[in-house]
Amino acid sequence: MENQDLTHLDTQGQAQMVDVSAKAVTKREAVATARVRMQPQTFQAIQAGDLPKGDVLGTARIAGIMAAKETQRLIPLCHNIPIHKVEVQIEPQPELPGYQIWATVVTKAETGVEMEALTAATVAALTLYDMAKALEKTIQIEQIYLVSKTGGKSGDFGAQVYPKNN
Numbered sequence: 001m002e003n004q005d006l007t008h009l010d011t012q013g014q015a016q017m018v019d020v021s022a023k024a025v026t027k028r029e030a031v032a033t034a035r036v037r038m039q040p041q042t043f044q045a046i047q048a049g050d051l052p053k054g055d056v057l058g059t060a061r062i063a064g065i066m067a068a069k070e071t072q073r074l075i076p077l078c079h080n081i082p083i084h085k086v087e088v089q090i091e092p093q094p095e096l097p098g099y100q101i102w103a104t105v106v107t108k109a110e111t112g113v114e115m116e117a118l119t120a121a122t123v124a125a126l127t128l129y130d131m132a133k134a135l136e137k138t139i140q141i142e143q144i145y146l147v148s149k150t151g152g153k154s155g156d157f158g159a160q161v162y163p164k165n166n
Contacts, residue, residue, distance in 0.1 A: 008077055017077045023110040028151035032117035034101045034125040034144040035093075042136040043097035046128075056131040057090050060101075064088035064124030068105050068116040075119065081109040083116065088124050098139075101125055102147075112152050118144065 010016045038046075046056050053059075065086045072080040085106040090099050103120035105113040125141045132139060148158045 015077060017079065018111075020079060020110040023153065025108055025110055026151045027106070027108050028112045028149070029104065029106045030112060030114045030117035030149040031102060031104045031147040032114070032121040032145065033103070033147050034121040035096070035098060035142050036101065036125050036128050037096045037098040037140040037142060038132065039136050039138070040097050042132055042139065043092075043094065045135055046099075046132060047092060051132060052134060053131045056128060057099075059131055060124045060127040061088045061090060063127035064101070064103055064120040067123030068103065068113075068120035071116045071119045075115050078115050079109075079111050081107050081111060081113065081116075083107055083113070086116070086120060088120055090124065090128070099128060101128075112149055114146050114149050117149075118146060 007018045008015055045051055049055070065088055067074075068086040069083055072078045083105060085104070087102075087104045089102040091102070093100050101121050101124045103117045103124065105116040105120060107113050107116075122141075122144055125144070129139045129141060145159060146157070148156070150156045
C-alpha cells in the first residue's frame with residue numbers, strides 16, 4: 001500500500017467528509033461479491049422455493065438494491081451520490097452448497113461507488129441469511145470483497161484475490 005494523505009482527517013486529526021467538489025464528474029462502476037454457504041438441505045429448500053418466509057432470493061436481491069441506495073446513511077463520511085444502476089445477481093453454487101452474490105453499481109459522479117456495491121452484496125447476503133435462518137442458524141457469509149471498479153482519478157482496479165467460483 002502506498003503512502004497517501006489521510007483525506008478523511010482535518011488538520012486537527014478529526015474525521016471529516018472529503019470535499020470532492022473539484023473532482024471531475026465521470027462514469028464510475030463497481031462490482032462486489034459475497035458468498036453464502038449453507039447445509040445441502042437448506043440449499044435444496046431455497047432452490048425449491050420451500051421456505052415459510054417466501055421468495056428468499058427475490059427478497060435478498062431487492063434488499064441489496066435498496067441497501068446500495070442507502071449507503072450514505074449507513075457508512076459514516078460516505079457521499080450521497082446519484083445512483084444510475086444497481087444490479088444484484090444471486091447465483092446458485094451447488095458445490096458449496098450456497099450462493100454467490102454479485103452487486104454492480106453505476107454512477108456519474110465525482111466519487112466512486114465501491115461502498116455502494118459492497119453494501120449491496122453484504123445486505124443481500126444478510127437478507128438471505130435472515131430468510132433462511134429458521135432452517136439453519138449456521139449459514140456462513142464469507143468472502144465479501146470488491147471485484148472491480150472503473151473510472152475516477154485512481155483508475156481501474158480488478159481484484160486478483162479470488163476466482164469467481166472458488
